[in-house]
Amino acid sequence: MHLRPLLFLLAAGCRAQDALPLQTGNQWVYQQTSGLGGREAWIVTVGSPQSIGGREYFPLSGYLGRDPLLVRRAGTAVVFYDETERRERPWADFGAAPNERFPSEIDSCNSSAVISAREPVKLAIGEFTEAPVLTYRTTCADAGILEEVFVPGVGLAKRTYSTIAGPRTFELIYARIGGFSVYSQGEHAFHLTLDGYTYRRGAAITARITLRNTTAQPLELVFPSGQDFDIVIRNEAGQQVWRWSDGRAFTLAIRTVSFTGERHWVEGIRLDLPPGNYTAVGSLAIQDRKYESTLAFRIEPAQ
Amino acid sequence: MNRLLLSALSLLSSAAAQDYFPLQVGNQWVYRATGAERRLTLEITGATEMAGHTYFRLTGLGAAYWLRLTEAGTLVALDEAQQSERVWYNFAAASYDTAIPSAGRATVISRAAAFEGPLGRLNNALELGYSGGSLVKEQLLPYIGLAYREEAGVRHELVYARVRGVNVFSSGELSFRLSLDQTVYAAGARLTAHLTFVNTTGQPVRLTFPSTQRYDLSIRDSGGNSVYHWSADKLFAQVVETVDFRGETHWVVDVPLERLRPGAYVIETWVAVPENTRWRALSRFQVAAAP
Numbered sequence: 001m002h003l004r005p006l007l008f009l010l011a012a013g014c015r016a017q018d019a020l021p022l023q024t025g026n027q028w029v030y031q032q033t034s035g036l037g038g039r040e041a042w043i044v045t046v047g048s049p050q051s052i053g054g055r056e057y058f059p060l061s062g063y064l065g066r067d068p069l070l071v072r073r074a075g076t077a078v079v080f081y082d083e084t085e086r087r088e089r090p091w092a093d094f095g096a097a098p099n100e101r102f103p104s105e106i107d108s109c110n111s112s113a114v115i116s117a118r119e120p121v122k123l124a125i126g127e128f129t130e131a132p133v134l135t136y137r138t139t140c141a142d143a144g145i146l147e148e149v150f151v152p153g154v155g156l157a158k159r160t161y162s163t164i165a166g167p168r169t170f171e172l173i174y175a176r177i178g179g180f181s182v183y184s185q186g187e188h189a190f191h192l193t194l195d196g197y198t199y200r201r202g203a204a205i206t207a208r209i210t211l212r213n214t215t216a217q218p219l220e221l222v223f224p225s226g227q228d229f230d231i232v233i234r235n236e237a238g239q240q241v242w243r244w245s246d247g248r249a250f251t252l253a254i255r256t257v258s259f260t261g262e263r264h265w266v267e268g269i270r271l272d273l274p275p276g277n278y279t280a281v282g283s284l285a286i287q288d289r290k291y292e293s294t295l296a297f298r299i300e301p302a303q
Numbered sequence: 304m305n306r307l308l309l310s311a312l313s314l315l316s317s318a319a320a321q322d323y324f325p326l327q328v329g330n331q332w333v334y335r336a337t338g339a340e341r342r343l344t345l346e347i348t349g350a351t352e353m354a355g356h357t358y359f360r361l362t363g364l365g366a367a368y369w370l371r372l373t374e375a376g377t378l379v380a381l382d383e384a385q386q387s388e389r390v391w392y393n394f395a396a397a398s399y400d401t402a403i404p405s406a407g408r409a410t411v412i413s414r415a416a417a418f419e420g421p422l423g424r425l426n427n428a429l430e431l432g433y434s435g436g437s438l439v440k441e442q443l444l445p446y447i448g449l450a451y452r453e454e455a456g457v458r459h460e461l462v463y464a465r466v467r468g469v470n471v472f473s474s475g476e477l478s479f480r481l482s483l484d485q486t487v488y489a490a491g492a493r494l495t496a497h498l499t500f501v502n503t504t505g506q507p508v509r510l511t512f513p514s515t516q517r518y519d520l521s522i523r524d525s526g527g528n529s530v531y532h533w534s535a536d537k538l539f540a541q542v543v544e545t546v547d548f549r550g551e552t553h554w555v556v557d558v559p560l561e562r563l564r565p566g567a568y569v570i571e572t573w574v575a576v577p578e579n580t581r582w583r584a585l586s587r588f589q590v591a592a593a594p
Contacts, residue, residue, distance in 0.1 A: 025550045031495065031557075039493060041555030126468065174497065176551055181470045187497075189482035190586055195421065195462075195475050197506040206335050206421075208462060217486045238580075262465060264333040266342055279581055290569050292585035295477060296508075 019094045019132060019150040020078055022058040022071065024048050027176045028155055033124070035168030042170065044156075057081050064107060080106065094132055094150070101137075107161075109144030110136045121149055123157050124171045131157065138162060153177070186215040192231070192282030192293035201302040205269040207231055209282045210262065211291070218258040226251035227285040229265050236277045242269070245285075273299045323394060323429055323443040324378050325466050326359040326370060332448055334459035335421070343459045345449065353381065364404055392443075394429070405454060407435020418442050418450055420460045422471065447471060475504040481572050481584035490565060490593040494558040496520060498572055500582070501551050508548040510576050514539040517546075518554050520572040522563075530563060534575075565592040 026046040032039050047059040047068060057080075059068030070081040076095025079088045093102040096115050104113040116135040121128050131151050138144035142164040149158040154177065160169040175181060195206040209229050213219045231244040244267060277298055284291035328350050334343040345363035352358075358369035358381055369381040371388075376395060379388040380402055389402035398410045409431050416430035428442040428450065442451035447466060452459040464471040484495040498518055502508050516539040522531035533556055556572075567589050574582035 027551050027553065029497065029553050029555060031555060039495065039557040041557070043553050043555075045550075173495075173555075174499075174553070186484045187482045188484070188486045188586070188588070189480060191478050191480040191584065193476050193478040193501075195477070196504050197477050197502065197508050204337075206462065208333065210463075212482075213486060215484070215486050219486050261329070262331060264331070264344055264463060266333055266335050266344075266462060268335055268337065277581075288587075290585060290587040292583070293479065293481075294580065294583035295479060296581035297477070 018152045019092075020071070020073075020155050021153065021177050022046055022073065023177070024058070025176075026155070027174075028172055029174040030156075030159070030170040031173050033169050033171045035163070036165040037168060040170075041173075052081055077102075092134055092148075092150075104134075104136060107136075107143075107145050109138050109140035109162075111139050112137045116147075121151075121157075123149070123151070124173055125151075125154070125157065125175070128152075128157075188213050188215050188219065190284060190291040190293060192280060192295055194280060194295055194297055196297065198298045198300055201275060201299055202270070202272050205271070205280075205297070207267045207269055207280060207282065209265040209267075209284075209293075211259065211264075211284060212262045213260050214262070215260075218260045221257045221259055221284070222287045223255040223257065223285060224252075224287050225285070226253065226255070230283050230285050231267060231269070232281045232283075233269075233271070233273070234279050234281070235273075241273060241278070242271055244269075275299050275301050322372075322446055324370075324372070324392060324448055325446060326372060327467050328359065329465065330448070330467065331463075331465045332363075332461055333463040334452070335462050336457055336459055338457040341457050341459075343452070366404075392431075401433075403433075403438065405436040406433045406438040409433055412440075416442060418444060420450060421462045421475070422447075422450065422464075476501050477504050477508070479574065479582045479584055481570070481586050483570070483586060483588055485588065487589045487591050488560055489591055490563075491561045492590075494560055494570075494588065496556040496558060496570065496572065498554040498556065498584075499551055500548050500574065502548045503550065509545060510548065510574065510582075511543060511545045512576060513543055514541050514575075515544065516575045518572060519575050520556050520558070520570065522558070523569045523571070524563075525567045525569075530568070531558060533558070560590055563590045565590050 024046055028044045029041065031041045042062055044060055044062040047061060049056045049058050055072060057070035057072045059070055061068045063069040071078055077093040078091045080091050082089050089105045090103045091106045092104060092113065096102050099114045099116060101112050101114050104110055113134045113136045115132050117133040118130050121131045128151050131149050134148045136145045142162055144162055146160045146162050146167060148156055151157045154175055157172045160167050189212045191210055193208045199205055227245060227250040232240055233242040235241050277296065279294055279296050281292060281294045283289050326347055328347050330347040332345040336342060343363060345361060347359050348362050349360040350357055356371050358371045361368045361370050370378060370391065372378050377390055378392040380391050382389050390399060391401055391403050393399040398408065401409045412430040412432045414429055415426060416428040418425045418428035425444060428444055431441045433439060437455040439453040441449060444450045447464055450461040478501045480499040482497045488494055516534060520533040521529055524530050567587060569585065569587050571585045
């Protein structure tokens with residue numbers, strides 16, 4: 001089921017209403033890119049839908065201080081439910097003609113907005129050919145949203161709002177929409193992923209190690225042998241009970257690698273571990289082993 | 304490299320009815336193996352112009368192959384020795400000879416096959432059966448690519464794909480990730496550490512915290528000396544809280560690097576449970592000398 005949003009995105013093209021994909025579990029992470037106040041971050045999450053007056057609303061937590069903000073699509077528009085006044089209020093109409101003004105009460109300091117452009121934009125997460133830009137009318141001197149940029153299929157990608165210290169802009173640095181995700185341009189990461197948290201005794205564990213460097217600078221790595229990675233499993237007492245590299249031979253030749261892009265190593269592990277708590281440690285087999293990722297998992301008795 | 308070309312994706316709906324083998328540089332497909340220890344990772348590592356066509360370099364199936372999708376929607380491989388193109392997938396035909404290694408003849412079993420694998424369940428897979436070689440069966444998913452491959456008793460199932468800059472995850476994942484926005488920072492720059500606790504396994508991870516602190520982060524220099532500790536100047540309410548981690552939980556930490564001298568550093572982060580060795584991530588970065 002996780003694939004549906006991606007397939008929808010890939011196959012159906014960008015429709016107006018996809019400017020704000022509402023599926024439970026969707027998440028967006030933003031970071032301040034300009035204005036006073038450092039590099040503050042905020043995170044928006046879509047919760048489980050709730051029914052009010054026979055209509056289904058998705059709660060957006062972390063959005064504009066209203067927590068949660070109950071939103072739903074109404075045709076090409078997005079509206080939110082004001083729980084105090086017990087009525088729907090307008091936010092945005094992605095089907096509006098260019099510069100056609102529509103009411104927008106998403107912030108107490110905004111009264112209306114227009115789609116001022118559908119134009120190519122370059123954002124932290126990539127370049128897009130047609131992103132609706134909403135320009136808001138503000139009713140307060142130094143408060144309210146000035147502009148929001150939405151990317152079809154992804155959601156809110158950029159927001160600028162007015163403060164007494166000048167405009168502050170936040171940009172999307174990560175989004176997870178259904179079973180797929182998009183990252184900001186520069187990411188330098190190493191991690192271990194398991195396919196479960198609780199396993200039956202004797203069940204297979206799939207471990208995936210990922211090294212990703214999509215920053216502008218190549219990663220210089222020195223491997224002392226032909227070994228790329230290692231995985232160690234420890235019991236609750238911290239004792240090593242299994243090591244992937246045990247019993248394997250590697251060429252003893254120093255390799256220097258200038259790495260960009262993404263690399264994965266996948267291993268199927270089948271062990272007869274007694275029930276208990278364990279940790280799996282994935283590491284990159286470079287000289288100083290300074291890339292490491294540790295996860296806990298549990299083994300339960302076989303049925 | 305990580306350009307998200309959603310506009311290109313949207314064009315796909317009109318360009319090709321079903322793109323079963325997306326050819327863009329950077330696309331990657333990672334498979335788990337059952338039946339034998341034989342890893343498989345396919346990747347489009349480059350593109351080149353030859354004889355007026357753009358070919359994409361596929362690695363992972365032994366040798367590297369130069370592939371392209373013809374105007375008729377057939378995926379062909381360039382045979383450099385013969386200076387000709389050989390059919391890999393004829394998506395319009397019911398049965399055809401294929402040059403896919405170890406394949407022989409391909410026959411379409413279904414264009415709406417049920418697919419069930421680590422990525423989830425779908426009912427629109429193209430299922431191909433093979434005869435005349437060791438390759439037995441393949442399933443391809445539109446806009447994602449090869450999702451299942453069975454050859455000589457070894458089954459490969461897609462667990463991760465990166466297609467056109469979009470990452471497709473398997474439905475059940477557990478990870479604690481630390482990602483940095485650079486590998487080398489200028490002197491006085493700021494570092495952004497993005498911490499993500501992912502649990503899409505369907506099994507709740509219940510953690511008990513001794514305070515309202517959820518994570519911590521430290522930086523050590525090449526001598527092992529601590530030069531930064533995120534929680535050192537913060538106060539947390541001392542209340543025991545139990546949290547179920549489901550889906551994704553994100554934390555973003557902004558670290559000023561102005562006090563750090565040029566050199567190599569190790570950054571470590573962990574979930575702030577008492578057994579703080581259980582969820583942990585270690586990475587490294589460099590601070591460059593001022594120009």
